[in-house]
Amino acid sequence: MPELPEVETIRRDLETILLERTIQSLQVKDLSVLTGIGPKGQPRRRISAPQFKSKILGKTVQKFDRRGKYLIMEFSDGTALVFHLRITGQLLVAPLNYPERIRFDFDEGQRLYFTDRRRFGEVIFSENWKALPEIVSLGVEPINEALSGEYLKSIFRGRSAPIHSILLNQKLVSGLGNIYVTEALFQAGLRPKRPCGKIPFSKLSELSQSIRQVIADSIEHRGYSMNTYVDAMGKKGRSQLFSKAYGKDGLPCPRCGATFKRIVLAGRGAVFCPRCQE
DNA sequence: AATGGCCTGGTG
């Protein structure tokens, strides 16, 4: 559930607390956070806790970066830890409800807890994070002019898939999940099922603005905290208070009063107003 | 392009 605005909020939090700090010790309580869990429950990468520790101990944090939904803790020697929170992952500087899977102890007493109710979240150590395949394959960031009507036109051309599914594809646009795709399509007045290749340019231009707007607003509200998301201090965001369509199945549309409908596209729920989204 | 698997708390 953490999408771009949630990850960005955590990034900014960590930046204020852990920059220039050195890792003194760490505890790996669940190795699968490091190896990942693949098909048939098999580990996706081969790494041991001692191996991981030897790479991390004594390193100093130089920068926190973000690419799509990935959060990167970059060390002064150029190596990095790349976090993905998937659905229920949390990065906290204060312990919360459930036990941590990894804990980092810093030189001035700060602690960083990685928790995850389920076990989809991952941490990858990399000597050159920008070259990781999962990073290289990411599409443009939806926070600035890179996500223009022209860009949308170029990635939609020749495709007939529903626009909702296309916008969830991280290789085309990185950082959007179900919440913000739902909100952006509502704001732009586009039906989730609309085949993306046949949308007029003026509408794409509008959509690009809606996406950027929805993301910027949510960063300002510090993320959507209906479920497990909290910031690095363990505090909830307020974006859920402003959501217009996501999670509103069966409720009246604030724009026209019709009842929101929910359909399933590529296995994901999409909520929309059947009257004012075309 | 669509489907299944990964995991587990929450809902029907």
Place this chain on the structure above:
DNA sequence: CACCAGGCCATT
């Protein structure tokens, strides 16, 4: 008790 959400990768 069965089943689903959620992001992403692997397989079809």
